[in-house]
Amino acid sequence: MCGIVAYIGHQQAYPIILKGLKRLEYRGYDSAGIALLNGVVNLYKKKGKVADLEESIYEPVPGSTVGVGHTRWATHGEPSDRNAHPHTTSDNELVIVHNGIIENYGAIKKELIRTGHSFSSDTDSEVLIHFIQEIQINNRCSLEEAVRIALSKVIGAYAIVILSKNDPDILIAARKSSPLVIGVGNGEYFLASDASPIIEYTNEVVYLNDNELAILRRDKLVVKDINNITTTPYIHTLEMDLESIEKGGFDHYMMKEIFEQPRSIRDCMRGRLNASRGYLMLGGIREYANKLKEARRIVMIACGTSWHSCLVAEYFFEEFCRIPVEVEYASEFRYRNPVIHEGDVIFAVSQSGETADTLAAIEMAKEKGAIVFGVCNVVGSSIARASHEGAYTHAGPEIGVASTKAFTAQLIILNMIALRLAHERGTIREQDFRTLLVEMETIPDKVEKVLKNNDKIRELAGIYKNVSNFLYLGRGYNFPVALEGALKLKEISYIHAEGYPAAEMKHGPIALIDDDMPVVFIATQDSTYDKVVSNIQEVRARKGKVIAVVTEGDVIIREMADHVIEIPAVNEALTPLVAVIPLQLLAYHIAVMRGCDVDQPRNLAKSVTVE
Numbered sequence: 001m002c003g004i005v006a007y008i009g010h011q012q013a014y015p016i017i018l019k020g021l022k023r024l025e026y027r028g029y030d031s032a033g034i035a036l037l038n039g040v041v042n043l044y045k046k047k048g049k050v051a052d053l054e055e056s057i058y059e060p061v062p063g064s065t066v067g068v069g070h071t072r073w074a075t076h077g078e079p080s081d082r083n084a085h086p087h088t089t090s091d092n093e094l095v096i097v098h099n100g101i102i103e104n105y106g107a108i109k110k111e112l113i114r115t116g117h118s119f120s121s122d123t124d125s126e127v128l129i130h131f132i133q134e135i136q137i138n139n140r141c142s143l144e145e146a147v148r149i150a151l152s153k154v155i156g157a158y159a160i161v162i163l164s165k166n167d168p169d170i171l172i173a174a175r176k177s178s179p180l181v182i183g184v185g186n187g188e189y190f191l192a193s194d195a196s197p198i199i200e201y202t203n204e205v206v207y208l209n210d211n212e213l214a215i216l217r218r219d220k221l222v223v224k225d226i227n228n229i230t231t232t233p234y235i236h237t238l239e240m241d242l243e244s245i246e247k248g249g250f251d252h253y254m255m256k257e258i259f260e261q262p263r264s265i266r267d268c269m270r271g272r273l274n275a276s277r278g279y280l281m282l283g284g285i286r287e288y289a290n291k292l293k294e295a296r297r298i299v300m301i302a303c304g305t306s307w308h309s310c311l312v313a314e315y316f317f318e319e320f321c322r323i324p325v326e327v328e329y330a331s332e333f334r335y336r337n338p339v340i341h342e343g344d345v346i347f348a349v350s351q352s353g354e355t356a357d358t359l360a361a362i363e364m365a366k367e368k369g370a371i372v373f374g375v376c377n378v379v380g381s382s383i384a385r386a387s388h389e390g391a392y393t394h395a396g397p398e399i400g401v402a403s404t405k406a407f408t409a410q411l412i413i414l415n416m417i418a419l420r421l422a423h424e425r426g427t428i429r430e431q432d433f434r435t436l437l438v439e440m441e442t443i444p445d446k447v448e449k450v451l452k453n454n455d456k457i458r459e460l461a462g463i464y465k466n467v468s469n470f471l472y473l474g475r476g477y478n479f480p481v482a483l484e485g486a487l488k489l490k491e492i493s494y495i496h497a498e499g500y501p502a503a504e505m506k507h508g509p510i511a512l513i514d515d516d517m518p519v520v521f522i523a524t525q526d527s528t529y530d531k532v533v534s535n536i537q538e539v540r541a542r543k544g545k546v547i548a549v550v551t552e553g554d555v556i557i558r559e560m561a562d563h564v565i566e567i568p569a570v571n572e573a574l575t576p577l578v579a580v581i582p583l584q585l586l587a588y589h590i591a592v593m594r595g596c597d598v599d600q601p602r603n604l605a606k607s608v609t610v611e
Contacts, residue, residue: 002099003027004180005197006161008171009188009218013067014188020197021069023052026253027193028604029071029084031084033384034433035095036064037168043095044537045084065218066168068161068191070097076105077122085399087126090118093165094143096132098125099193100157100178102409108154128154129162145228147172151213152226157356159208161191173214179354179382182206182214182221184235189216194352194378195238196397200393203238207380217376217478236380239394252592253599254400254492258584259451264395264405268412275437280420282413283389292417293424295345298323299338299370301330301361302349305403305487306410310349311480313414318357320422320432330357332362342369347414348390350374351398351406353381362386375413377406391417391421398459400599402491404584406454407484408447408577415574439571443578446568450581453565457582460547460563464518470497471509472546472583474522475532481522483574485583493591502535515543520586521561522579525551526572536560547586549579 003024007013017034018576033045042062046053050071064339070085077083102108105124108131113119117130128150136146143164151158157177164170173180173191182200183190183205190198191214195205206458208214211226214233223233250256273280285292300310307329314325328338334357340346345412346365350358353376364385374387377395384390393409419436422428426456456574464470470489474482483499490497500509502521513519519539523532533556536546540560548561558564565582591598 002029002073002100003193004068004097004159004161004191005070006068006163006171006196007188008066008169008216008342009185011188013064014061016201017067017069017145018050018054019200020190021053021071023196024071024193025050025600028401028600029069029073030080031072031074032070033072033084033086034067034069035086035088035163036062036067037163037165038062038064041088041092041093041095041165043086043088045081045086047079047081047084057604063413066163066171068095068097068163068413071335075101076124083123085123085125087123087129089119089129094129094133095163096125096129097161098128099371100176102128102154102158103156104154124156128158128160132162143167143170144172144213145444147174147544148213148224148226148228151176159193163321169217171216173208173216175212176209176210176417177302177356177359177382178300180208182208182216182233184221187218188217189221191216196399199238199526202237205238205380206233206235207385209385211384216509217611226299236381237380252400252588254402254404254588257398257400257405258581258588261405261408261581262448262451264393265412265444265447266408267394267396268409269416269440270394272416273437273440275434275441278434278437280416280423280437282391282417282420285373285389287325288371288373288389291343292345292373292393292421295323297341298325298345298347299340299365300325300327300347300349301333301358301365302327303330303355303357305407305484306349306351306355307488308480308484309407309410309414310347311483312411312477313418315477316415316573317418317421320428321418321425322427328361330355330361334361340365340368340370344370346370346372348372348374348387349410350376350383351378351383351403351410351416352376352469353378353383359383359386373417375410377409385559401601401604402488402598404488407580411577412443413438417606426589436571436573439574441572446570446578447581450567450578451585453582457565457585459590460565461586461593464545465590465593467516467518469512469517470495471512471517471519472497472522473498473502473505473519473535474499475502475528476526477572477576478522478524478526481579481583482520484580485522485587486586488587489590491604492587492601493594494602495590505535505538510538513539513542514585515542515609518545518547520548520583521548523548523550523554524567524572524575524579525554525569526575533557533560549582
């Protein structure tokens, strides 16, 4: 949520910043703005989309080689032109863009008003830039020193970039619990909330750590910690390319990412799994491998779709590793007093690697002596760096706000970790181990086969695009798939949908079923098949509309359901990797037919980096 772009160098800043803001639109936002230095501060802000900002700039943009831009997701103050970033001091000498929340801004603002400051917005970010100016004036210090002092006194999370009219050849940036990436060019630097606005210009980046400041001039980068000690920045080489963040001929990023799943699943397994050799290894788990092997309890923490992938993994770990697993919402885990013993193993799962609640839960778990394994997609992300060890999913950039390939990629990684662990613990027969390796290698081909049903699923979406409610039901490994299917539908189509264990239908949800209620069953031929058939009959008896995801060749449910979507036969433990695909497509097509913005659903952000 929220996005920062900044530039200092020899090129014109405006087109770089504007294009960067468009690349960050997927993060979720409600207003946008740009500030450029050209002897004076040229400030442009607008509620709405980046396109609205661009359209509102009637006059020619002045030439400038330094500037900042921002997309805002409202926290303090409603979405409006005046609350949009960037924010300035009253004399327009200092400019700030800020992601995060300054929790003690109220007390600071009260004191600043007492000393004569006035404010033109409702935001905590404007308070911060006034605070920095007050410190600079009172202490007669440099801007860099004023920023450092101010940040030592504020409470909260931030990624900030500051520019000064009085020193147009410098940008100052800092971060704490909110991501900020520096792109290293030739006599130029780029700053952004993630790498997507940067990759077009350079593949060399520096990831700022918590409590670090960066002082950027056109030919020099200096990084210091909050105590003014200079550190040596490590330059990473980005693996992504420009093509990976384009739509590639699809109408939406979400559709592109659904269709990328055969490739992304293969990339997850590449170099890690070889069924013919019975080989399974994850290079990111070495030093703490014995701690994992000896674990008496595993706790998985995540949010949203990542939480659903953990629910599936819970079944897999417990069945094959014989270790008790608990799956926790990170947002709840961090605010109660969970029982964590030294040596407990925590899996922190996040697509972006920047989810604020998950990061906070990691720190709490580490303080209590737990070992943390991170599973995320973004190299160099905060969760990757905060974890003891872990694994990247290597799924490639996911731009659509509603996660699709992240779910299957996380699940493949977690399944591989579980299989490796089960093999080392001796809790799985060698024959079953090798069978599952072979089955996992077939998953990409089976996903490709399901994707060929796209046209049929589009037709089905046309039938149900105008309903008000959906119910999704599954059992065993497919119960979390029902949850994920319901989440996808409500995220992007705004249709109310709920997922339940099929056996729980009689404990309440059955009261909702009538001839206007479509019920989606994940009804593959597994150990719970007969029970699911009975559940379908109960829905039919109450005139509910049955949409069933079934195993190829199923004739029993075909006779009972109003609609069936076939998927290839899959080992029961791996079924979610294939069964989720038609649910993603169904949600996508219904949302498109309803005229919804599937890539940027209302009120949602891709990465929740503030509470």
